[in-house]
Amino acid sequence: MTVPFLKIDGIRKEYGPVVAVEDVNLTIERGELVTFLGPSGSGKSTTLYILAGFEKPTLGDIRLNGQTLLSTPSHQRNIGMVFQRYTLFPHLSVGDNIAFPLKVRRKSKADVTERVREMLKLVRLEGYEDRKPAMMSGGQQQRVALARALAYDPPILLMDEPLSALDKKLRDELQHEIRRIHHETDVTILYVTHDQEEALRLSDRIAVFSKGRIDQVGTGPELYADPATRFVAEFVGDSDFLSCRVTHSQGGRANVVLGGDFAVEGVPLHDERGTPGEGALLLRPERIDLSRSEPTGWRGLPVRVDDVTFLGSNVHVIAQTGWGETVSVRLPFGHEHISGLSRGDEAWLRFDPNEAHVFV
Amino acid sequence: MLLDFDRLGWWRWALGGFTAAVAAFLLLPIVFIAALSFGSSQWLIFPPPSWTTRWYSELFADQRWLDAALNSLKIGLVVTVLSVVIGLAASFALVRGRFRGRETLKALFLTPMILPVVVLAVALYAFFLRLGINGTMTGFVIAHLLVALPFSILALTTALEGFDKSIEDAAILCGASPFEAKMRVTLPGISAGLFSAAIFSFLTSWDEVVLAIFMASPTLQTLPVRIWSTLRQDLTPVVASVSTLLVLVTIVLMLLVALIRKGLSKP
Amino acid sequence: MSSLTESRSVTGRQGGRRMPRLFGEVGPALPAFLLIVFFFVAPVVALLLRSVLEPVPGLQNYETLLGSATYIGVFANTFIVSTVVTAAALAIGFPVAWALVVMPMTWSRIVFAILILSMWTNLLARTYAWMVLLQRTGLINKMLMAVGLTDEPLTLVNNLTGVTIGMTYIMLPFVILPLYGVISNIDKAVLRAAALCGANRWQALTRVLLPLAAPGMAAGGLMVFVMSLGYFVTPALLGGTSNMMLAELIAQLVQSLTDWGLGSAAAFVLLLSTLVLYGLMLKFFGTSRLGGQ
Ligand SMILES: Nc1ncnc2c1ncn2[C@@H]1O[C@H](COP(=O)(O)OP(=O)(O)O)[C@@H](O)[C@H]1O
Ligand SMILES: [Mg+2]
Numbered sequence: 001m002t003v004p005f006l007k008i009d010g011i012r013k014e015y016g017p018v019v020a021v022e023d024v025n026l027t028i029e030r031g032e033l034v035t036f037l038g039p040s041g042s043g044k045s046t047t048l049y050i051l052a053g054f055e056k057p058t059l060g061d062i063r064l065n066g067q068t069l070l071s072t073p074s075h076q077r078n079i080g081m082v083f084q085r086y087t088l089f090p091h092l093s094v095g096d097n098i099a100f101p102l103k104v105r106r107k108s109k110a111d112v113t114e115r116v117r118e119m120l121k122l123v124r125l126e127g128y129e130d131r132k133p134a135m136m137s138g139g140q141q142q143r144v145a146l147a148r149a150l151a152y153d154p155p156i157l158l159m160d161e162p163l164s165a166l167d168k169k170l171r172d173e174l175q176h177e178i179r180r181i182h183h184e185t186d187v188t189i190l191y192v193t194h195d196q197e198e199a200l201r202l203s204d205r206i207a208v209f210s211k212g213r214i215d216q217v218g219t220g221p222e223l224y225a226d227p228a229t230r231f232v233a234e235f236v237g238d239s240d241f242l243s244c245r246v247t248h249s250q251g252g253r254a255n256v257v258l259g260g261d262f263a264v265e266g267v268p269l270h271d272e273r274g275t276p277g278e279g280a281l282l283l284r285p286e287r288i289d290l291s292r293s294e295p296t297g298w299r300g301l302p303v304r305v306d307d308v309t310f311l312g313s314n315v316h317v318i319a320q321t322g323w324g325e326t327v328s329v330r331l332p333f334g335h336e337h338i339s340g341l342s343r344g345d346e347a348w349l350r351f352d353p354n355e356a357h358v359f360v
Numbered sequence: 361m362l363l364d365f366d367r368l369g370w371w372r373w374a375l376g377g378f379t380a381a382v383a384a385f386l387l388l389p390i391v392f393i394a395a396l397s398f399g400s401s402q403w404l405i406f407p408p409p410s411w412t413t414r415w416y417s418e419l420f421a422d423q424r425w426l427d428a429a430l431n432s433l434k435i436g437l438v439v440t441v442l443s444v445v446i447g448l449a450a451s452f453a454l455v456r457g458r459f460r461g462r463e464t465l466k467a468l469f470l471t472p473m474i475l476p477v478v479v480l481a482v483a484l485y486a487f488f489l490r491l492g493i494n495g496t497m498t499g500f501v502i503a504h505l506l507v508a509l510p511f512s513i514l515a516l517t518t519a520l521e522g523f524d525k526s527i528e529d530a531a532i533l534c535g536a537s538p539f540e541a542k543m544r545v546t547l548p549g550i551s552a553g554l555f556s557a558a559i560f561s562f563l564t565s566w567d568e569v570v571l572a573i574f575m576a577s578p579t580l581q582t583l584p585v586r587i588w589s590t591l592r593q594d595l596t597p598v599v600a601s602v603s604t605l606l607v608l609v610t611i612v613l614m615l616l617v618a619l620i621r622k623g624l625s626k627p
Numbered sequence: 628m629s630s631l632t633e634s635r636s637v638t639g640r641q642g643g644r645r646m647p648r649l650f651g652e653v654g655p656a657l658p659a660f661l662l663i664v665f666f667f668v669a670p671v672v673a674l675l676l677r678s679v680l681e682p683v684p685g686l687q688n689y690e691t692l693l694g695s696a697t698y699i700g701v702f703a704n705t706f707i708v709s710t711v712v713t714a715a716a717l718a719i720g721f722p723v724a725w726a727l728v729v730m731p732m733t734w735s736r737i738v739f740a741i742l743i744l745s746m747w748t749n750l751l752a753r754t755y756a757w758m759v760l761l762q763r764t765g766l767i768n769k770m771l772m773a774v775g776l777t778d779e780p781l782t783l784v785n786n787l788t789g790v791t792i793g794m795t796y797i798m799l800p801f802v803i804l805p806l807y808g809v810i811s812n813i814d815k816a817v818l819r820a821a822a823l824c825g826a827n828r829w830q831a832l833t834r835v836l837l838p839l840a841a842p843g844m845a846a847g848g849l850m851v852f853v854m855s856l857g858y859f860v861t862p863a864l865l866g867g868t869s870n871m872m873l874a875e876l877i878a879q880l881v882q883s884l885t886d887w888g889l890g891s892a893a894a895f896v897l898l899l900s901t902l903v904l905y906g907l908m909l910k911f912f913g914t915s916r917l918g919g920q
Contacts, residue, residue, distance in 0.1 A: 054529055075532045075541075087530040091548040100544075101534035145530070152535065362828065362836050363815045365729040371828060372729070379726040382719055383738050386745040386799065389756030392766070396759065404759050406766050446658045453656035469659055472667055476857020476901055478874040479671065479894045482881050486677070487670035502666050509659060567749045570859050574882070587751045591864060595759060603752030610747045 003066040005030040005188065006156065011060035013046050020046040022212040024060070030155075033182050033189040037199040037235065038209030044192040045084075047209075048158050051190065053077050064155070080149030080187070081158040084165070086141045088133035094120075094144050095129035101152045119147035122181060139170040143177070150185060159191045163198070175201055196236055208232045224284075228270060230359040233282045240283040240327045246360060254358050256281060259323040262301055267353045271360050279360040285330040289350045290317065292337045300348025303327060308341050319347060390607055397600035404595060415601040425602065428586035435497065435582060436565040439504045443561035444554060446505075447512030454513070455520040466517070473510035477570040480506065485574040495577025503575050504565040511560040519553020520546075555620045559613050566609075671898070678891035688892035698876070698893075705873040708790055708862070709855035713848050715795045720802035721844065725836070727803070728810045746800040754864045757793045758784060761865070789865035790872070794855055801854065802847045809843025810836075846912045853904045857897055873897050 006028040013021040021043040028034055036044040049055040051062060053074035062069040069077060088097050098119050102112045120126050123143040133141055142162050149157055159178075163171045175198060182189055193199050199206050200220040207217045208231070216228040220236070227233035230241070244256040246269070254269040256279065267281065291300055303319035306326070310316075315338050317329040327349065331338055341347070365372060392406075397415055399408025419425050454466050472480060484503050488494040493502075523546060531541035547554065569584040576585045583602070590599055678688050692698045727735045745753070760766050761783040768780040783789050817839070821831045859874035866872065871879070873893065880890035 052529070052533055054532075073537075074529075075535050075537050077533070078535070079533060081530065081533045083526045083530060085524055085526050087524065087527045089527060089531065089545050089549070091551070100531065100536075104535040104540065148530075148534065362725075362818045362831050363729055363810075363813065364819070365731065367822075368729065369828070375722055375726045376730070376734075379723050379730070379738060382723050382799070383741050385796070386741050389753050389760065389796070390745065390748055392760060393752060393756045396756075403764070404762075405764065406759075406769075446662065449655035449657075450659035453653055457652035457656075459653050465656060465660070468663060469656075472663070474853075474901070474905060475671075476859075476874060476897055478857055478859045478877055479674070479898050480667070482877055482890060482894055483670035483674040484666065485881065486674055486887065487666070502662075505662065506667055509662070513659070563747060567747075569751055573878075584749070584751055587749075587755070588860075591751070591755060591758070595755070595762075599755055600759075603749065603755055606749040606752050607744075610749070611744065614743060614747060 004028070004063075005065060007061075007063040008047070008051075009061045009063060011047065011050060011057045011062070013043075013050060013055060014058045019212055021050070021057075024212075024214050026207055026214060026217060028188060028190070030188055031186050032204045033179075033191060033202060034205045034207060035191040035193055035199040035203040036209055037193055037196060037206050039194055039235075042209040043212040044194075044209050045160055046212075048081075048160050048190060048192055051156070052079055052081055052158055078152065078154050079156045079158060080152070080154035081160070082142065082145045082149050082162040084161040086133070086138065086145070086165075088141055088144055088148075090133055092133075093129065094125065094131045094133070094136070097133070097144055098148045098151050101148065105152060115151055119151050122150070122184065123147045123177070137170075138166050139174060142166070142174065146178075146181070150181070150187065155188060157187045157189045159189060161192050161194065164193075164195075171198070178202060200236075206236070208235060210235075225355075226268075227282070227357065230270075230280060230282070233357065233359070238285050238328070238330070240285055240288075242281045242283065242321070242325050242327065244279050244281045244358065246277055246279050246358060254279075256358055258301070259321055259325075262299075264353050264356065267356045267358045269358045269360065277360060279358045282357040282359065283327070283351055284355065285316075285328045286314075287351060287355050288327070288329045290319075290329055290331060290335075290337055291348045291350065292341070292345070293348075295348050295350065298350060300350050303347055303349055305341060305343055305345040305347055307343060308338075317341065317347075319349070393600050394604045394607065396597060397604040399597065399600075402597065404597060404600075415597045419598050419601050422598075424581075425583075425586060425598075428581045428583045431497075431500075431580060432566055432583040435500045435504060436562045438497075438501050439508050439565040440558050440562045442501070442505055443508040443512040444516075444557050447509055447516050447557055447561075448554070450509075451513055451516035451520050454517050456525070466513070469513050470510045472506045477507065481571045481574040484571065488575070494575060495580050497580070499575045500572065500580070500582070503571040504568055507568060507571065508561040508564040511564055512557040515553050515557040515560060516550070519550040519556075522553075523549050552621055556617060559617055563610070563613060567606075674891050675895050675898070676891075677887050678889075678895050681888035681891070688888045691889060692892050692896065701871050701873055701876045702896075704787060704870050705856060708787055708794065708872060709852050711791050712794045712798055712855050713852045715791070716798045716802045716851050717844055717848050719795070720799055720806055720847070721840065723799075724803045724806035724810055725840075727807050742800045742803060745796075750797070750860055751864075753797065754793055754861050757789070757796065758864060761789050761792065784865055785867035787866065787870055790862045793861045793865040794858060797858075797861060798851045798855065801851055805847045805850070806840065806843050810840055813839050842912065846908060849904060849908045853901050853908075856900055856904075 004027045008024055008026040008028075011021055011024040012019070024043070024047055026034070036047060038044050046055060050057050051069075053069070053072065056070070088094075089100065092100065095116050098116045099112045102115055107115070116129070117126075120129065123146055125140065125143055125147070128136070128140070128144075133144070136144070145162070163174050166174065178189075178191075179202060191202060203220070205217060205219055206223055208215045208223065210229070210231045216223060216232045223232055223236045227236065233239050234241075242258055244258050244264075246254045246256050247263075248255040249269050252269055253266045255263065255265045256267060257263050258281065264281070294300070301321065303321050305317060305319050307318040308315065310333075313333055315331050315333055315335070317331060319327050319329060321327065329349065337347070362368065368375065396404060396406065396408070398411050398413065399406065400410040400412040400414070401408045450469060454462060454469075481503075484506075485494065488499045493499040527549060528541050528546050531545040532538060536544060567584060568582075569588055572582045572585045573588060576582065581589075583606075587599055587602060590596060679686065681688075723738070727738060730738070762768075763780040763782065765783075767783060768777075771777045771781065772779075783792070813836070818831055818835055821835045826834065857874050858872070859878065862872040863875050863878075866875070874897070877890055877893045877897065880886045880893060884890075
């Protein structure tokens with residue numbers, strides 16, 4: 001068996017009584033861009049700080065090419081990092097900031113100059129060498145921070161919500177830059193974010209964090225199509241949840257009943273306890289079809305329309321089931337049943353049980 | 361409305377006039393001393409019959425004044441260095457440490473600032489008599505360090521709290537050892553706080569009277585002690601000239617602080 | 628299974644390194660700690676012990692202090708002067724702090740510069756100025772006579788009047804600066820609301836602004852009061868020999884009379900009053916204002 005590039009092995013971190021991170025396992029290949037996605041307080045930064053060596057895990061190990069990293073102090077780990085807050089050295093110019101890691105490594109003057117130029121070119125800030133950080137915008141500062149973190153050619157780059165302080169437009173632009181730089185260099189990137197769109201846009205794989213644990217690791221489409229937990233389903237993509245009762249389960253599929261009499265059969269089942277009981281049925285708003293008239297040939301879920309919102313390329317319908325639960329449906333603009341649809345109308349919903357999920 | 365200048369009506373003239381009067385009251389003694397130091401009257405008649413620089417000549421001709429000033433300077437500089445170094449180390453512990461009792465420790469470090477100096481002076485006097493360091497440079501330095509250190513710790517903990525530790529962490533990940541990162545990144549980053557700590561420490565020592573009165577010996581006096589003992593005898597105008605020079609020193613240091621703050625806030 | 632053993636070994640090492648890590652965090656405070664304990668706490672405690680041990684063990688020093696009219700007089704002087712100084716500083720300081728908040732920037736900057744200059748000017752220099760200003764032939768007496776407020780020169784120095792004037796002068800910045808902080812944090816909208824509710828200026832002042840500034844006044848006043856209790860230089864120079872204040876008494880007992888027992892007892896009385904008042908202040912206003920100079 002080949003040795004994995006980077007292995008996070010059973011990490012646990014306690015701060016006094018608080019368990020910040022619990023049983024985190026992850027294997028990362030060289031050159032991958034993996035995001036840690038999760039709400040604030042879910043342990044993403046803590047995991048990153050353990051990788052950086054600023055925190056020691058209570059339990060577990062980090063291995064790079066099979067060797068433990070834990071015995072190496074931060075400054076000898078040769079890891080790059082871009083922080084959430086702006087961390088340029090305020091008293092040094094942009095050029096000197098990028099040169100800092102090289103000078104610390106006692107590189108020759110010519111090498112330093114050459115490398116600083118290369119890095120400025122990589123982050124497209126040629127000509128900014130002599131600027132002081134305070135005179136640059138947040139986006140520019142994070143580019144410099146990126147250049148500084150990559151100047152010494154680290155095998156791993158850690159990024160802790162580097163774009164969260166920027167406005168939407170700059171963020172899109174820099175996400176694009178990060179992808180480009182990831183392609184141009186072969187650095188392995190671990191990227192922390194709480195923004196699912198950012199995670200989906202950037203990453204090869206996403207690790208979804210919840211309450212200090214990794215709930216699921218996978219590509220964006222995998223997480224969307226086959227969420228392992230209700231939390232992942234909620235966090236990645238939009239979701240509708242309807243409470244249901246599981247009447248029968250076998251081989252990872254379940255038959256459920258909604259609202260007392262609407263039966264759905266053969267839905268993929270998660271967290272199987274093996275016993276029938278209460279559960280939640282996940283539907284994706286954009287995978288639900290809507291009909292204005294009682295359908296013939298299939299049994300639709302009858303609902304009453306509460307609200308219709310036009311959102312450009314699609315239309316958002318909020319509807320209520322007979323027993324009072326809310327379902328949101330996203331229909332493409334131009335869908336045959338939208339025109340004239342308004343509050344109070346009756347409608348029938350249809351979805352494919354194979355695409356739904358039951359969480360027990 | 362009471363906090364809007366435009367809507368105060370005639371009250372604003374009353375308030376402005378009163379404030380101007382208080383400002384004059386605060387400025388009066390300082391301007392007065394300066395004028396007095398150039399007055400010719402031995403008896404401090406004001407306005408003086410004529411103007412002279414005689415008191416300055418007398419001051420600079422008197423070796424005892426020069427020695428006292430030199431002692432003050434020496435003690436002040438040693439105290440400044442020790443206060444900043446010890447205060448910096450303590451501030452790192454107070455700001456960065458995650459141990460219990462941190463607040464209590466900080467309060468302990470600041471108490472010499474709030475206790476009546478005379479109590480500390482008497483206590484140290486007794487203690488130093490036992491140790492046999494009363495009237496020595498060491499005694500002076502220790503005594504002044506005790507009252508200068510709180511200022512240093514206040515300035516430096518504030519500066520360190522305002523300095524994002526992530527910047528130091530970034531330097532460490534760049535390959536600098538924790539010590540190197542502090543020297544090359546954190547200290548330059550809090551240089552304004554370091555300057556404030558140094559200047560406040562120096563001024564505290566330079567101006568300190570009460571401890572100095574107890575620490576002094578006939579052969580070792582600081583400038584304030586010399587002023588004090590002179591004043592206890594008579595109100596010679598020479599004191600006015602010393603005082604004027606002291607005010608000048610204060611103004612220069614204050615301007616320095618203002619310039620440094622300004623210069624460092626927008627590099 | 629092998630990963631479990633490895634994990635254990637990691638924890639084991641962590642456990643062993645807890646103490647060094649803690650030392651690394653507290654260690655830098657050690658020089659300051661030793662300095663304070665050895666040269667501050669120990670001498671002060673030793674002094675206090677002398678008050679009950681010298682010349683013979685017992686409380687006789689405190690009995691002498693509290694039983695003699697002379698010493699009671701000193702306590703009374705100290706208390707009266709501190710009270711008057713505090714009241715005067717607050718009465719003068721409040722309008723100035725208020726004015727500093729509302730004044731145009733250019734003007735308030737000048738007043739601030741004067742405040743800071745006065746605060747940092749050598750204490751002896753300022754006291755010397757008042758000694759000269761207040762003497763019988765001094766400028767103040769001349770001005771008073773010129774405007775006809777008095778026919779013959781008043782005795783303004785070498786008595787408690789001089790001490791009170793000089794100390795009020797010195798304490799003013801210590802009231803104005805914290806009060807400025809408090810008043811500038813009051814929301815202007817509150818006072819505009821008071822005006823809309825029909826309050827006239829005087830009502831707005833007494834019913835809104837003053838109550839809102841009251842915690843700041845109390846904290847600033849308490850601080851000035853405590854500082855005044857232990858003040859040494861100004862009372863010694865501006866006051867007379869017949870009406871001493873507490874700090875002078877302590878110095879004299881120890882230095883001139885070498886009565887260490889009585890001197891220490893007086894020092895303890897001062898220390899205790901200070902600590903009690905600071906305790907009150909901390910209780911009511913929190914730590915934030917302690918370093919407010
Ligand atoms: N130094 C610390 N001391 C105590 N608790 C901490 C510390 N750092 C983080 N935590 C706790 O650990 C949990 C995870 O925090 P963090 O890793 O920062 O989350 P995230 O980066 O996902 O927002 C949180 O509950 C946080 O309160
Ligand atoms: Mg975080």
